[in-house]
Amino acid sequence: MKRIAMMGCPNVGKSVLFSRLTGVNVISSNYPGTTVDFTKGYTHIGGEKFELIDVPGTYSLEPISKAEEVARTMLQEADIIINVVDATHMERNLYLTLEILGMKKPTIIALNLSDEAKHIGIDIDVRHLEKLLGVPVVPTCAISGEGVKELTLKLRAAKQSEQIKPMTEEERWRKIGDIIRKVQVVHHRHHTIREHIADITVKPATGIPIAVIVIFLIFLFIIRIGNLIIEYLMDPIFYDYYGPWIVGVVNTFYPKGLVHEILIGKSTLESLDFTQSFGLLTTGLYVPFDMVLPFVVTFYLMLSLLEDTGYLPRLAVLVDTGLHKLGLHGSAIVPTILGLGCNVPGALATRIMETEKQRFIAATLMAIAVPCMAQSAMIFGILGKYGMRWILMVYGTLALLYISLGLVLKRIIKGESPELLLEVPPYRKPDPVTLLKKTWTKAYGFLVEAVPFVLLGVFVMNLLYISGVIELLSGLFSPVLTTLLGLPKEAIVALIMGFLRKDIAVGMLLPLGMTPQQLTISCVILSTYFPCVATFVVLLKELGIRDMLKATGLMLIVSLTVGVLMRAILI
Amino acid sequence: MSGRDVKVAPLTTLLPGEKARIVALGHGRGRQRHFRTMGLMEGKMVEMIAMQPARGPLVINVEGTQIAIGLGMARRILIEKIQG
Numbered sequence: 001m002k003r004i005a006m007m008g009c010p011n012v013g014k015s016v017l018f019s020r021l022t023g024v025n026v027i028s029s030n031y032p033g034t035t036v037d038f039t040k041g042y043t044h045i046g047g048e049k050f051e052l053i054d055v056p057g058t059y060s061l062e063p064i065s066k067a068e069e070v071a072r073t074m075l076q077e078a079d080i081i082i083n084v085v086d087a088t089h090m091e092r093n094l095y096l097t098l099e100i101l102g103m104k105k106p107t108i109i110a111l112n113l114s115d116e117a118k119h120i121g122i123d124i125d126v127r128h129l130e131k132l133l134g135v136p137v138v139p140t141c142a143i144s145g146e147g148v149k150e151l152t153l154k155l156r157a158a159k160q161s162e163q164i165k166p167m168t169e170e171e172r173w174r175k176i177g178d179i180i181r182k183v184q185v186v187h188h189r190h191h192t193i194r195e196h197i198a199d200i201t202v203k204p205a206t207g208i209p210i211a212v213i214v215i216f217l218i219f220l221f222i223i224r225i226g227n228l229i230i231e232y233l234m235d236p237i238f239y240d241y242y243g244p245w246i247v248g249v250v251n252t253f254y255p256k257g258l259v260h261e262i263l264i265g266k267s268t269l270e271s272l273d274f275t276q277s278f279g280l281l282t283t284g285l286y287v288p289f290d291m292v293l294p295f296v297v298t299f300y301l302m303l304s305l306l307e308d309t310g311y312l313p314r315l316a317v318l319v320d321t322g323l324h325k326l327g328l329h330g331s332a333i334v335p336t337i338l339g340l341g342c343n344v345p346g347a348l349a350t351r352i353m354e355t356e357k358q359r360f361i362a363a364t365l366m367a368i369a370v371p372c373m374a375q376s377a378m379i380f381g382i383l384g385k386y387g388m389r390w391i392l393m394v395y396g397t398l399a400l401l402y403i404s405l406g407l408v409l410k411r412i413i414k415g416e417s418p419e420l421l422l423e424v425p426p427y428r429k430p431d432p433v434t435l436l437k438k439t440w441t442k443a444y445g446f447l448v449e450a451v452p453f454v455l456l457g458v459f460v461m462n463l464l465y466i467s468g469v470i471e472l473l474s475g476l477f478s479p480v481l482t483t484l485l486g487l488p489k490e491a492i493v494a495l496i497m498g499f500l501r502k503d504i505a506v507g508m509l510l511p512l513g514m515t516p517q518q519l520t521i522s523c524v525i526l527s528t529y530f531p532c533v534a535t536f537v538v539l540l541k542e543l544g545i546r547d548m549l550k551a552t553g554l555m556l557i558v559s560l561t562v563g564v565l566m567r568a569i570l571i
Numbered sequence: 572m573s574g575r576d577v578k579v580a581p582l583t584t585l586l587p588g589e590k591a592r593i594v595a596l597g598h599g600r601g602r603q604r605h606f607r608t609m610g611l612m613e614g615k616m617v618e619m620i621a622m623q624p625a626r627g628p629l630v631i632n633v634e635g636t637q638i639a640i641g642l643g644m645a646r647r648i649l650i651e652k653i654q655g
């Protein structure tokens with residue numbers, strides 16, 4: 001099977017084009033560097049099957065970051081290259097194009113965002129460009145799908161360029177200037193409204209208040225809408241329909257005994273118990289579907305909106321100064337925000353940081369102080385009834401940890417913390433269908449990944465209870481838990497579960513009859529002491545075993561220290 | 572150049588709303604290439620959009636591309652202000 005590599009600069013719409021060609025949903029956003037890992041897909045063109053690879057965006061083939069090293073290797077292994085060029089920024093995109101053409105691989109160029117280029121007054125003579133480059137050029141608009149068919153039809157015409165020879169950097173820039181002069185005409189135009197808005201959101205006097213309002217509204221939306229979904233949709237489904245039905249079914253086949261206990265715990269028809277019964281079919285489904293999913297959906301809807309409009313890079317600019325004090329720079333806002341959804345993509349996104357030092361700090365701070373949405377949903381769920389101040393205390397403590405740890409790590413970790421250098425893309429109007437699709441993809445991803453783990457966790461926990469292992473462990477750890485942290489020794493079950501899934505782990509605190517103070521301390525410890533297994537695996541891959549050991553040590557020390565301090569203050 | 576006063580100065584001296592022409596990128600070859608591939612190159616007109624407080628990054632517009640750049644990096648880029 002022939003392999004096609006899709007290459008281009010960051011944020012030119014490669015991923016959207018890739019989805020168009022393969023039907024595989026790829027996460028794309030209006031932010032440079034979303035594709036840090038490569039994605040594979042398959043496509044049939046004229047009866048032949050091709051393997052298509054979405055290569056991370058790079059500005060050149062001489063690697064500056066990890067993503068660009070990947071790109072170079074992918075190019076060498078491909079049979080055909082589709083070079084995606086942003087028609088609105090042709091000049092700088094052509095540098096990569098000339099490098100690719102110099103590699104003498106069969107190449108075809110997709111001149112993407114052609115419609116937008118026309119819209120802002122850029123005329124490109126495509127035929128002339130084809131002649132100068134010596135390979136086919138197809139204007140496309142990936143978002144609407146225009147030109148995609150022509151691209152596949154012309155794929156067979158992809159060829160090595162005879163016109164473009166390998167050349168030095170200076171020659172390449174001269175050649176680009178030459179090409180641009182011949183094929184591109186830019187018509188003068190005035191500032192558009194969108195550009196005025198763009199300026200307002202990066203100027204500090206207006207941008208900072210706007211950022212505060214935007215973030216506040218987003219949180220309000222996530223919490224309000226999430227709660228509405230629970231109250232009017234999920235709770236009725238669970239309490240009025242699913243609950244009575246499943247308890248009836250289980251009672252019919254297993255009126256009592258071990259299986260009954262594992263499936264629905266102490267739930268009865270008279271008192272449905274979804275939160276504390278700890279059955280596979282009660283708590284095991286209620287936690288992911290009812291308590292967590294609604295917030296995951298609202299979170300990803302908001303995140304997609306932030307990504308697709310292009311607001312994130314502006315936020316990165318505004319928080320840059322603050323993050324510098326923590327040894328990071330503005331771009332670190334991306335792994336942090338992604339981490340608020342799920343720490344796994346957050347950990348992957350630390351790759352957009354340039355140096356090892358920055359990647360380590362960004363990943364460690366996220367793993368310790370950024371709770372994922374699943375965990376947050378459960379924290380709201382169990383602390384909400386005691387009042388807002390306990391929830392604020394958990395998040396306030398975590399925020400304080402993020403800042404103070406960053407201040408320390410900046411000083412003790414060796415290496416460089418370079419400055420921000422980031423393209424701020426123009427605002428784009430998000431497409432509602434794409435938004436919903438993206439939200440659905442992420443919510444579905446959550447279900448596929450979370451539900452099996454939650455069920456496994458509930459099952460294992462039941463076995464541990466029945467076999468008496470829990471009792472043994474609670475005895476063993478009671479010096480730490482009870483003496484140092486002031487928690488009931490049974491809280492060990494939540495900590496054990498936390499290795500697997502943080503959401504269900506928080507849920508396990510409920511039956512322990514703790515005071516709000518104890519719950520608050522437990523929530524902070526659960527967030528900080530160790531990442532869940534999925535995050536751990538990714539972090540291990542990203543940081544390497546030595547740095548991961550360092551990070552893990554830090555987590556344990558930090559969470560114990562904070563727990564003891566909180567106990568001294570609260571209890 | 573008759574009748575015009577040309578002054579070469581660091582990019583950081585540009586005030587929000589002001590425009591100038593880039594004359595030198597400073598920095599090593601790798602960084603320079605990175606700048607150019609972002610559209611930041613000699614001969615282009617640059618406009619200062621915003622300067623973040625407390626020595627924060629600048630946001631500049633180089634012929635239609637907005638770029639956020641750290642103050643330290645920007646200090647080594649030279650521009651010529653064209654007056655009169």
